[in-house]
Amino acid sequence: MKILKVNELVSIKRSIEAGTSEQLAVVKGIITEIRKRGDEALREYTEKFDRVQLPSFSVTESEIEASYAEVDQEYIEIVREAAENIKSFHEKQLRPSWMTTEENGTILGQKITALDSVGVYVPGGTAAYPSSVLMNVIPAKVAGVKRIVMVSPPDESGKLPAAVLVAAKEAGVKEIFKVGGAQAVAALAYGTESIAPVDKITGPGNIFVALAKREVFGDVDIDMIAGPSEIAVLADDSARPDEVAADLLSQAEHDPRACSVLVTPSLALAEAVSSEVEKQLAVLPRRDIASRAIADYGAIYVTADLDEAVETVNQLAPEHLEVITENAMELLGKIRHAGAIFIGRYSSEPVGDYFAGPNHVLPTNGTARFSSPLNVDDFQKKSSVIIYSEKALKENGAKIAAFARMEGLEAHARAVETRLKNK
Amino acid sequence: MKILKVNELVSIKRSIEAGTSEQLAVVKGIITEIRKRGDEALREYTEKFDRVQLPSFSVTESEIEASYAEVDQEYIEIVREAAENIKSFHEKQLRPSWMTTEENGTILGQKITALDSVGVYVPGGTAAYPSSVLMNVIPAKVAGVKRIVMVSPPDESGKLPAAVLVAAKEAGVKEIFKVGGAQAVAALAYGTESIAPVDKITGPGNIFVALAKREVFGDVDIDMIAGPSEIAVLADDSARPDEVAADLLSQAEHDPRACSVLVTPSLALAEAVSSEVEKQLAVLPRRDIASRAIADYGAIYVTADLDEAVETVNQLAPEHLEVITENAMELLGKIRHAGAIFIGRYSSEPVGDYFAGPNHVLPTNGTARFSSPLNVDDFQKKSSVIIYSEKALKENGAKIAAFARMEGLEAHARAVETRLKNK
Incomplete structure (x- = not known):
């Protein structure tokens, strides 16, 4: 896998297939x-x-x-x-x-x-x-x-x-x-x-x-129009290279346009993961797909420190984020943008795909900046309920009418005043 | 205003301006x-x-x-x-x-x-x-x-x-x-x-x-691409025609394509509101706009009873709904689709436009079937958090790997098994 510095960071956004x-x-x-x-x-x-x-x-x-x-x-x-x-x-x-x-x-x-x-x-x-x-x-x-x-x-x-x-x-x-x-x-x-x-x-x-x-x-x-899958792994020297590599490949096997990224302050981990990816790739059934994804959209970014690594992850806003560092829980508050956050080495991404309970339909293509996993809110809607009392209308009716007139909406003002006048 | 029977009900959907x-x-x-x-x-x-x-x-x-x-x-x-x-x-x-x-x-x-x-x-x-x-x-x-x-x-x-x-x-x-x-x-x-x-x-x-x-x-x-404004008033004989008419006009003055609808089981109210609308329209500053809206998109639907009136309102899924009936609160549970629901004669729609507190950015064009008023959720997003323990992975890892293989995703299975094997 390509090992790059953060100043070479590229967006994980890929053009969404718009059709002909x-x-x-x-x-x-x-x-x-x-x-x-x-x-x-x-x-x-x-x-x-x-x-x-x-x-x-x-x-x-x-x-x-x-x-x-x-x-x-x-x-x-x-x-x-x-x-x-x-x-x-x-x-x-x-x-x-x-x-x-x-x-x-x-x-x-x-x-x-x-x-x-x-x-x-x-x-x-x-x-x-x-x-x-x-x-x-x-x-x-x-x-x-x-x-x-x-x-x-x-x-x-x-x-x-x-x-x-x-x-x-x-x-x-x-x-x-x-x-x-x-x-x-x-x-x-x-x-x-x-x-x-x-x-x-x-x-x-x-x-x-x-x-x-x-x-x-x-x-x-x-629902959303989903793009190809993504994973970012944020890891330090406490992570095991074979586990990180396996997780990167678990997304890469989905699609030749899947994006697998490791962000780490550790050059040693970067190099070890890079060679583990090659090794595991060689014996993967879907290696044709995964190797294209790794070559085209895979990258390992080496950062100056963990803070820079976190900020890099926030810039990427990945669909899946794994945090495999010594102080993983402490980083949770700093992570602003990710569809699903997997903390610790036992929280391998497929745990979330199938079994743990959270949804696997997640925002892709950087949209975790403003979108959420599929959730119950997506199948409900809200209606505002306004039950204004006579007392409240008497207290506030003149102000409401004044605001409406200020916007040039006389019928709005009159609707309120009709009530005030009627009783 | 046109007085129609419910079997003449038309959708309030108007084509959204798509531009040339x-x-x-x-x-x-x-x-x-x-x-x-x-x-x-x-x-x-x-x-x-x-x-x-x-x-x-x-x-x-x-x-x-x-x-x-x-x-x-x-x-x-x-x-x-x-x-x-x-x-x-x-x-x-x-x-x-x-x-x-x-x-x-x-x-x-x-x-x-x-x-x-x-x-x-x-x-x-x-x-x-x-x-x-x-x-x-x-x-x-x-x-x-x-x-x-x-x-x-x-x-x-x-x-x-x-x-x-x-x-x-x-x-x-x-x-x-x-x-x-x-x-x-x-x-x-x-x-x-x-x-x-x-x-x-x-x-x-x-x-x-x-x-x-x-x-x-x-x-x-x-946010949404909003259509022209709408109001539906659900009322019975307890409603005052001048107040209902004033509220219908408060939406009509927004836009020649605004939609104002009264749904009532009372023919007497229907007729009284119809003539009140004409009367109030004549002295409205924005009468050119409002009269076009009333002519083109205004209607009074007379229903067999209150239940049919409620169901009619649910079919319309209006942006604003006023309920001015004797048992208004009892109807709240039957109303499934409306952007904002105003209960009782003092809850005139402009109260919500300016002052009461709920948002005036509301779903139009029947989208209240699946959309909500602008709200705090629109400016936040969720990230799933998954912290799987070693014990949980040992208990469930084999099942997760089996599910992944069933879907033909071997790298997913191996990502989990790498952990199980490592310790």
């Missing part, structure tokens, strides 16, 4: 057809893109039952335990509606309400990611969303992966449809005969899914 | 120039669009002081009281970072951190909206944002309105720049010699500002 104008035209066409012709168009696109004719898009109860027989009992148990941990962590995020009362009779507050319905997109293709099902569905469930719909493209035999169906069932999904691509996003946003529309669409997907999510945004809410 | 391709090209060009040439380009655009040559973009301390002499003492006092109310309401939204500890030594949590910096756009032009300064700045301030920058286009003498400067000072803004339009948004997003970049841009603006915010989104965060 041809791809965008395809997506817009698909959305128009789904809005116009509903299921009929959905059926045509599924035949065209997924190469399968489906009698019904809906996954049946018996298909879900059958999927349980196709996976190991051990897998089911791990999914259940992971789901339990994720549920427990997200339940702690729940906030009550609240109010504040004043002596003059006024009550102000925030009413917190779950979204009515959410659609979760689960990508198809070669690799099935049941962990992504858990991470998207469970926060919505905990938030109180009544209707959670999952969509995923079927294979050529018209099936979804058993591991995904088991994860969906364990997470509590009741409606699953075998549709994918931009057509699935359009169906979720606008509804068809088979699929009632939802209020928000979350979950990862290919460029067509991402473009479709951008297109429907505003009519429904969407 | 020419406008978008202008905005993209401006952003490119600001990124390339910084202050030089900013100066040129300010000369071109605002018709003023400025020695410096920065508003000086003495300009702010002078602005206090230009406004009434009464105005200053109202602004101070409103600011205090807004601060107090938003402080109640603050949440602490939290953690949960497990017996095996694991600690999980959420670290809540304020954004480093925020830019607030304040529109120029004929009407000055100091209330908008308070509503955008104070939540950021309460959230703990250290650097809050305000930008607003100067008039041809190179000045900003005194009322706006006073509101900015009272809200606690320290950096104010006399720039506007797409060039101001670009300067906030990417920085120039005079203006350091920010992490998030909020505040309303014209179509060029809105397009520029969309363009820079992703590099920085933005």
Whole structure:
């Protein structure tokens, strides 16, 4: 891996795949057809893109039952335990509606309400990611969303992966449809005969899914458009080079554009990790992907001291940050920007991907400066509640009317004064 | 006003102004120039669009002081009281970072951190909206944002309105720049010699500002792109027609595309409000605007009963909702979708625009189904914290590795197993 000084620091921002104008035209066409012709168009696109004719898009109860027989009992148990941990962590995020009362009779507050319905997109293709099902569905469930719909493209035999169906069932999904691509996003946003529309669409997907999510945004809410994965490890001489290298590679294997960075004041650690990365890379199944990521977006930054290392990490605002230093807990207060912070050598990043409980859907591409992991708040919204008393309006009505007139809004002033005059 | 039955219900969604391709090209060009040439380009655009040559973009301390002499003492006092109310309401939204500890030594949590910096756009032009300064700045301030920058286009003498400067000072803004339009948004997003970049841009603006915010989104965060204002009044025979009509008009005077709707089971109220609206409209200074809004987007829906009225309101998901019925408080639990809910006849909508404390930046265009009023959360972000213990990793490491292998991610499994093997 490249060993660089901090003054050579580059941003971890990579251009987000924006798609070509041809791809965008395809997506817009698909959305128009789904809005116009509903299921009929959905059926045509599924035949065209997924190469399968489906009698019904809906996954049946018996298909879900059958999927349980196709996976190991051990897998089911791990999914259940992971789901339990994720549920427990997200339940702690729940906030009550609240109010504040004043002596003059006024009550102000925030009413917190779950979204009515959410659609979760689960990508198809070669690799099935049941962990992504858990991470998207469970926060919505905990938030109180009544209707959670999952969509995923079927294979050529018209099936979804058993591991995904088991994860969906364990997470509590009741409606699953075998549709994918931009057509699935359009169906979720606008509804068809088979699929009632939802209020928000979350979950990862290919460029067509991402473009479709951008297109429907505003009519429904969407989660973030995620970029390739990132890890920054902040470590000193107390860290073991083989462990740091293994963690850097765990992100690198995701994507040739994944970004793995070590920031350390220790040149000795830098050199040891660099050679460990090469060694472990040589025997990694996904070494083609990982070695491209390490070559193109990997770097080790050597800093003057730990403070400079922390500041470097804040500048990067990485999706995942591991802190493996002697005084790791003491550094927590200085870390301002990171999606998830893993403290200590036992908090290896995959612990958070699958099992510990916090969400693995995290802000990428430096957006941890202003964005958060997927969480319960993403599936609830607030309404302000204003209960103004007669006394309060009498005390303050003239001031409110004066402020409105100052802004040239006479009807606002009169709305208040009508009450004052009426009694 | 039109009196309709619920089966004639139309969505309150109006197409959001998307701008023309020419406008978008202008905005993209401006952003490119600001990124390339910084202050030089900013100066040129300010000369071109605002018709003023400025020695410096920065508003000086003495300009702010002078602005206090230009406004009434009464105005200053109202602004101070409103600011205090807004601060107090938003402080109640603050949440602490939290953690949960497990017996095996694991600690999980959420670290809540304020954004480093925020830019607030304040529109120029004929009407000055100091209330908008308070509503955008104070939540950021309460959230703990250290650097809050305000930008607003100067008039041809190179000045900003005194009322706006006073509101900015009272809200606690320290950096104010006399720039506007797409060039101001670009300067906030990417920085120039005079203006350091920010992490998030909020505040309303014209179509060029809105397009520029969309363009820079992703590099920085933005608030919503707001549509025209809306009010729905849910009322029964206990409501006074003149008060309901006055409130409908208070939104209608904002914009010819504003939407004012009454939903009531009472035909008598419907008819009385309809004629009150005409009466009050005739003597309203902004009657040209308000009458177009009432004609094009105003409606009174008569429902079979109160339950149907509530469900109608939920379908509309209005920005502002007034509930003026005998049992108003009992209905609160049934209202799922509204930006702000005003209960009772003394809670006239302008109370919330200026003074009560809750934010007046609210979700429009039906997005209250999934969006919230501007609030403290918008200026903070969460980082997950994962401190996994040695014991926890020994208990769960094999399961985590198995899950990773199931997803075909061998390097993830090895990252965990390296720890298990090492000790």
